[in-house]
Amino acid sequence: xxxxxxGMLGVFDSGLGGLTIAKAIRQRLPEYQLAYLGDTARxxxxxxxxxLVYRFTTEAVGYLLSQGCPLVVVACNTAxxxxxxxxxxxxLPVHFPDxxxxxxxxxxxxxxxxASRGGRVGVVGTAxxxxxxxxxxxxxxxxxxxxxxxxxxxxxxxFIEEGWGRRPETAKLVRDYVRPLQEAQVDTLVLGCTHYPxxxxxxxxxxxxxxxxxxxxxxxxxxxxxxxxxxxERELQISRGANHRYLVxxxxxxxxxxxxEWLGHPLTLExxxxxx
Amino acid sequence: xxxxxxGMLGVFDSGLGGLTIAKAIRQRLPEYQLAYLGDTARxxxxxxxxxLVYRFTTEAVGYLLSQGCPLVVVACNTAxxxxxxxxxxxxLPVHFPDxxxxxxxxxxxxxxxxASRGGRVGVVGTAxxxxxxxxxxxxxxxxxxxxxxxxxxxxxxxFIEEGWGRRPETAKLVRDYVRPLQEAQVDTLVLGCTHYPxxxxxxxxxxxxxxxxxxxxxxxxxxxxxxxxxxxERELQISRGANHRYLVxxxxxxxxxxxxEWLGHPLTLExxxxxx
Numbered sequence: 001x002x003x004x005x006x007g008m009l010g011v012f013d014s015g016l017g018g019l020t021i022a023k024a025i026r027q028r029l030p031e032y033q034l035a036y037l038g039d040t041a042r043x044x045x046x047x048x049x050x051x052l053v054y055r056f057t058t059e060a061v062g063y064l065l066s067q068g069c070p071l072v073v074v075a076c077n078t079a080x081x082x083x084x085x086x087x088x089x090x091x092l093p094v095h096f097p098d099x100x101x102x103x104x105x106x107x108x109x110x111x112x113x114x115a116s117r118g119g120r121v122g123v124v125g126t127a128x129x130x131x132x133x134x135x136x137x138x139x140x141x142x143x144x145x146x147x148x149x150x151x152x153x154x155x156x157x158x159f160i161e162e163g164w165g166r167r168p169e170t171a172k173l174v175r176d177y178v179r180p181l182q183e184a185q186v187d188t189l190v191l192g193c194t195h196y197p198x199x200x201x202x203x204x205x206x207x208x209x210x211x212x213x214x215x216x217x218x219x220x221x222x223x224x225x226x227x228x229x230x231x232x233e234r235e236l237q238i239s240r241g242a243n244h245r246y247l248v249x250x251x252x253x254x255x256x257x258x259x260x261e262w263l264g265h266p267l268t269l270e271x272x273x274x275x276x
Numbered sequence: 277x278x279x280x281x282x283g284m285l286g287v288f289d290s291g292l293g294g295l296t297i298a299k300a301i302r303q304r305l306p307e308y309q310l311a312y313l314g315d316t317a318r319x320x321x322x323x324x325x326x327x328l329v330y331r332f333t334t335e336a337v338g339y340l341l342s343q344g345c346p347l348v349v350v351a352c353n354t355a356x357x358x359x360x361x362x363x364x365x366x367x368l369p370v371h372f373p374d375x376x377x378x379x380x381x382x383x384x385x386x387x388x389x390x391a392s393r394g395g396r397v398g399v400v401g402t403a404x405x406x407x408x409x410x411x412x413x414x415x416x417x418x419x420x421x422x423x424x425x426x427x428x429x430x431x432x433x434x435f436i437e438e439g440w441g442r443r444p445e446t447a448k449l450v451r452d453y454v455r456p457l458q459e460a461q462v463d464t465l466v467l468g469c470t471h472y473p474x475x476x477x478x479x480x481x482x483x484x485x486x487x488x489x490x491x492x493x494x495x496x497x498x499x500x501x502x503x504x505x506x507x508x509e510r511e512l513q514i515s516r517g518a519n520h521r522y523l524v525x526x527x528x529x530x531x532x533x534x535x536x537e538w539l540g541h542p543l544t545l546e547x548x549x550x551x552x
Contacts, residue, residue, distance in 0.1 A: 042318055048526065052317055155440075
């Protein structure tokens with residue numbers, strides 16, 4: 001059977017929030033063909049265990065690699081935090097030793113560790129991402145003098161998916177969640193979930209003007225451009241063109257509409273089955 | 277391979293809320309051995325499409341039947357609403373023609389259609405349950421003179437799972453959701469999701485004392501007792517004993533704790549893999 005996504009740059013997310021990452025990559029690196037895969041049938045990952053997220057992530061990433069992607073970016077913070085290191089160490093060398101899988105925790109952590117002026121970084125994310133401690137490990141690994149304060153915000157994804165992004169209840173929820181980060185006087189805030197940039201204005205209002213809130217998608221796209229510049233042999237494997245593909249494991253009209261909202265323009269979603 | 281759950285009365289739910297149904301069945305029919313299966317790896321079902329809920333439900337029910345359950349109760353309202361009729365008509369006759377699978381929509385609908393004094397019934401449920409129109413069909417089928425008003429309450433499950441059951445935000449959310457049902461002056465309210473009985477007091481306070489809110493678990497258990505009395509040949513197939521089994525597709529400490537809270541006493545959860 002011929003490959004379905006030959007040479008395409010893979011972007012995997014648990015759902016549709018990762019389209020913000022795909023969009024930023026397209027803007028920063030417009031020459032490459034992208035293949036996006038959202039595991040809409042099994043979202044959300046944010047409360048699931050490390051073992052289950054690992055299984056779901058290897059199945060999804062394995063699909064993209066087996067269909068011809070030379071490189072996959074795991075856009076989902078939860079999957080990057082809970083599954084990526086194990087996937088890179090145990091699974092990838094056995095199944096696809098000539099491919100690469102990158103995540104979002106390390107590039108974002110490197111960026112904020114370098115950007116923080118006061119040495120106090122706040123991280124908001126899903127319960128599983130915060131519980132994994134991945135951002136703390138990576139930021140401290142880059143700069144041990146930075147103190148990292150985390151806050152899980154488990155209800156934000158349901159609020160956003162419910163279309164409550166602009167409601168006062170959501171702004172209040174954000175204010176309640178970030179209170180410990182304000183008290184810790186963090187100077188930089190990591191939006192550690194692909195959904196949260198939708199609430200950037202609410203986070204900015206709650207944290208105040210002295211807190212820097214980088215755009216995670218732009219950071220990931222920039223770090224990916226760095227990576228490809230440093231690995232020309234990998235860069236040459238990626239196909240050129242504008243024929244991007246957007247795949248989902250559950251294909252409904254509602255997801256098609258949401259995807260258009262995330263990406264900023266209409267797109268064609270294709271349903272796929274990850275089971276071999 | 278020998279059967280894992282020989283003769284046991286199966287109870288399937290998308291997660292752990294169906295333990296309220298299992299508990300009511302144990303209280304009403306204490307002689308039977310129960311096998312509970314919660315699809316914790318793929319919950320929640322409440323926003324998923326009919327096709328996907330059908331696939332997940334046939335996999336889960338198929339597991340219980342293949343392991344020896346002669347009868348399975350689908351405790352999940354979403355699965356009952358979106359998948360049960362198709363499962364009973366297309367799937368069961370092909371795969372397990374000698375078994376029975378019952379749901380919760382029909383027994384609850386029959387009960388409220390008979391109980392409603394004023395002929396106005398309200399139904400609250402997940403987005404998928406409400407979208408399916410299953411309660412409207414079943415209640416109107418039992419008594420065409422009853423008018424049914426539905427309201428999807430998509431954020432209640434996340435609030436309950438987050439442990440916010442007793443917070444004022446949740447009571448306010450319930451008041452906001454039921455406003456159209458109050459305006460329609462419903463005399464009976466169906467709590468059409470296994471999670472909602474946790475918020476029975478909030479619903480009762482919001483609806484006022486003139487609205488009757490039956491306990492869905494007690495209704496389902498009573499209707500099951502009726503069914504078994506009318507089908508003695510089926511009743512005889514169910515094994516006796518107190519060695520109940522509680523199976524989940526994702527097994528974590530958090531789920532074990534939540535399960536104890538739903539059931540009202542500690543229990544041993546066992547992890548299972550539905551893939552053949």
